Amino acid sequence: MTPMSAPPPSTSSATPDDEETASGLRKVIHIDMDAFFASVEQRDNPALRGRPVAVGGSSARGVVAAASYEARVFGVRSAMPSVRAARLCPELIFCPPRFEVYKAVSQQIRAIFLHFTPHVEPLSLDEAYLDVTDDLRGIGSATRIAELIRARIKADTGLTASAGVSYNKFLAKLASDQNKPDGLCVIRPGEGAAFVAALPVSRFHGVGPRGAEKMAALGIATGADLVQRDLAFLRVHFGSQADYLYRAARGIDLRRVRANRPRKSVGGERTFERDIGSGPALREMLERIITLVWERIERSGAKGRTVTLKLKDTDFRTITRARSFPAAVPDEAAFAAAARALLGGVLPLQQPVRLMGLTLSALEGEGGAPLAPAAAEPGQASLPF
Numbered sequence: 485m486t487p488m489s490a491p492p493p494s495t496s497s498a499t500p501d502d503e504e505t506a507s508g509l510r511k512v513i514h515i516d517m518d519a520f521f522a523s524v525e526q527r528d529n530p531a532l533r534g535r536p537v538a539v540g541g542s543s544a545r546g547v548v549a550a551a552s553y554e555a556r557v558f559g560v561r562s563a564m565p566s567v568r569a570a571r572l573c574p575e576l577i578f579c580p581p582r583f584e585v586y587k588a589v590s591q592q593i594r595a596i597f598l599h600f601t602p603h604v605e606p607l608s609l610d611e612a613y614l615d616v617t618d619d620l621r622g623i624g625s626a627t628r629i630a631e632l633i634r635a636r637i638k639a640d641t642g643l644t645a646s647a648g649v650s651y652n653k654f655l656a657k658l659a660s661d662q663n664k665p666d667g668l669c670v671i672r673p674g675e676g677a678a679f680v681a682a683l684p685v686s687r688f689h690g691v692g693p694r695g696a697e698k699m700a701a702l703g704i705a706t707g708a709d710l711v712q713r714d715l716a717f718l719r720v721h722f723g724s725q726a727d728y729l730y731r732a733a734r735g736i737d738l739r740r741v742r743a744n745r746p747r748k749s750v751g752g753e754r755t756f757e758r759d760i761g762s763g764p765a766l767r768e769m770l771e772r773i774i775t776l777v778w779e780r781i782e783r784s785g786a787k788g789r790t791v792t793l794k795l796k797d798t799d800f801r802t803i804t805r806a807r808s809f810p811a812a813v814p815d816e817a818a819f820a821a822a823a824r825a826l827l828g829g830v831l832p833l834q835q836p837v838r839l840m841g842l843t844l845s846a847l848e849g850e851g852g853a854p855l856a857p858a859a860a861e862p863g864q865a866s867l868p869f
């Protein structure tokens with residue numbers, strides 16, 4: 485990569501951001517490309533620009549992977565069956581995915597991140613957290629770094645990214661979503677709780693449409709409603725998600741940005757548009773997930789011995805079933821057979837499910853030791869958890 489026009493490391497007088505460091509808070513940026521796969525297709529084919537585009541198969545079993553912002557006006561979204569998307573938007577243009585191109589762009593943006601900090605935690609091809617508390621270029625201002633990154637992404641790839649800047653991961657991710665597309669949002673120390681209070685709970689990472697419905701039934705519509713509920717109440721209604729929700733409602737997140745996190749598994753899951761209870765429908769959904777996940781496994785080059793099926797029911801209970809083999813699962817047929825056997829073992833279900841996923845773990849070359857729990861941030865260590 486050619487050098488960027490960032491100023492050299494400086495030892496000059498204090499910037500406003502120095503206060504944040506002194507108080508022990510981190511400076512975190514979350515970057516997320518806009519309508520990623522769809523934007524790449526529009527970039528590479530001018531005829532698609534300004535038009536509603538969906539990346540994904542248009543067949544009866546196809547699912548939308550990405551929708552351009554023009555398509556979203558019609559209600560087209562990721563994970564929606566293509567048939568439904570075409571009904572919502574008859575003009576919709578379907579493009580087959582080109583993963584090699586998306587991967588190349590992903591490498592370009594990672595190189596840009598690494599120019600500013602080694603503390604980069606990619607979440608997917610188009611998304612990453614950066615800890616810029618001590619940035620490599622001595623820029624000092626996280627907001628300035630986020631702007632430089634966005635400009636550089638535009639210059640190098642021709643694509644837009646949105647950025648969120650804050651003092652923890654939870655808030656940075658909320659912020660990157662706030663002014664999408666091509667947006668920037670900064671949540672400064674002291675502003676997190678108020679920012680979260682004003683949000684509908686559906687904006688919280690991990691609270692899907694059904695989670696939001698469940699909260700609505702309990703009288704919780706916004707972060708301000710959530711913060712009124714004590715931990716005991718949240719534990720009764722939301723089980724293992726309670727601690728996360730309790731902290732999130734206060735704008736607290738103790739997780740560190742973790743660079744080079746070793747890959748423990750490769751997998752994927754889908755939340756359904758409608759709950760599914762019948763065996764045949766679940767089996768059909770499983771076939772789609774097998775295809776999707778095996779494709780990811782092949783792309784990543786991972787080889788693993790354990791296949792895990794995950795289901796989440798309408799009461800938010802998670803059911804997992806796993807099967808381990810003496811050697812790496814050799815091919816898609818073996819992976820599919822294991823997945824079908826796992827599903828067969830839990831049918832018939834007592835409750836419909838809202839989500840299904842498959843993962844391959846016990847990967848070759850993996851130590852197998854559990855990851856150390858994330859250390860608490862210095863400034864937040866005195867909090868209840």
Ligand code: DCP
Pocket residue numbers: 516517518519520521522548549550551562563608610611664665
């Ligand atoms: N993706 C997918 N299936 C999903 C969700 C996403 O294949 N159910 C792929 C296609 C997306 C890419 O991952 O382009 C990034 O996902 P995002 O959730 O960041 O969505 P987009 O980048 O498409 O849109 P946004 O502008 O909302 O970030």
Ligand code: MG
Pocket residue numbers: 516517518519520610
């Ligand atoms: Mg994105």
